[in-house]
Amino acid sequence: MAKCFLRKEAARVAKQPSFQQLEASLLYCPRCRQAMPVRKKLLLILPEGNKFEYLCTACSSTCGDKIESDDQKPRILM
Numbered sequence: 289m290a291k292c293f294l295r296k297e298a299a300r301v302a303k304q305p306s307f308q309q310l311e312a313s314l315l316y317c318p319r320c321r322q323a324m325p326v327r328k329k330l331l332l333i334l335p336e337g338n339k340f341e342y343l344c345t346a347c348s349s350t351c352g353d354k355i356e357s358d359d360q361k362p363r364i365l366m
């Protein structure tokens with residue numbers, strides 16, 4: 289019952305456009321076996337951008353990662 293509610297709630301929140309503008313999003317968590325809210329963690333700074341990891345807020349499993357190009361800072365740090 290509780291799991292069912294959570295899943296419905298997650299789907300409802302994901303459909304809200306305002307929620308999608310936030311960095312936090314729902315990703316499938318392999319451990320929780322459902323889409324979970326994730327938090328973004330800077331993992332590596334690469335020449336092509338910053339690599340972020342998305343961690344499940346419930347169990348801290350890695351749900352995904354992404355490289356964001358750092359266009360807003362054209363300055364090159366040596």
Ligand SMILES: [Zn+2]
Pocket residue numbers: 317318319320321324344345346347348349
């Ligand atoms: Zn999880």
